[in-house]
Amino acid sequence: MTNFHNILKWILVGVLLSYRIASADAQININVIGNWNYSLPPNSVVEAGLDLSGTYTSNTNAVTIDVLQSTFFANRFLNYSWRVDVRKSDVDWNPGLILYTRRTGTGSPFWSVLPGAITGGTNYQQLTNTNQIFFSGNRSRLNIPIQYQLSGVSVLLEAKTYVTTVIYTVTEL
């Protein structure tokens, strides 16, 4: 075996070892930070005889999501691909209320040297009680901003607080 082959072998071993260290015991995680609680003010109807405006929108970063690994090395070195699915689970909801979500930014890389990427989810999509693909990416990313929009709001619905839980599932691909 030539010196070149020896060097190549040890480089390969080094790469695999680094990857193994980065991925050893690593576990993908998702942090969902924030929520969207909104109470319409009593003067929301601007003129007697009119209905509520029907559509209400949260801040562009009502919720932020971190997709990351559980270990220091994996967050910096592991090039893993992932996908985030989203659904809702109704607590006290009305089928006339339609909740939408979208991603309004790319967030930030866990380590700027190896930033990774993020795609999809930038258009409003209606949340249902079944998982659907939201967006995907690779490498760990932080503070991915999420915005919500609610339509179907009307005085014809019971005046009360409607509650649903939005569930994000990240899958390492």
Next chain:
Amino acid sequence: MIIFWLQAISTMLTAQVATGDHSVQFTIPTIAILDIEPNNAAIHLSFAPPNEAGNPITISESGSNGSKYLNYTSAIATGGSSRQVTVQLTSGAVPPGLLLRVQASTALAGGGGVKGVPAGLVNIGQTAKNLITGIGRCFTGDGTGYGHQLTYSIVIDDYGLLNFDANNTVQITYTISD
């Protein structure tokens, strides 16, 4: 090296899943508002003098007025009761011998939900009286031609109490309530 390779591959092939969640809460408040369209400007009601001695005073076209419309929006809490609109005089007095009346039409087309039911012809006095009842979660639409048309009229109740050239201004107040 093969062990490293297999371990790396096995790590990559193990699909890992994690979940996170948060709540969304949206509150619709109770709402009860009404207004008079096209505006709150005064209306004028009067009688025409008789053309022939011995005839009664006649009610001219200006003895009634249907230019006003009542619009409202109502959002009711779970288990809440229906609402009503009452009418009353809040200032001034109707000239002696006369009755000032108002009648709400059935709810006109437009808006949506459970709109109220007119109570019929109501004599307007200083005590609040139901004009429209059974208002549920609804909105009537905004502007003239929406909601309930209000027709005001005056009638002679007692000739003996009439005063010549009595000219009174009264304020009529509508209230929507549970």
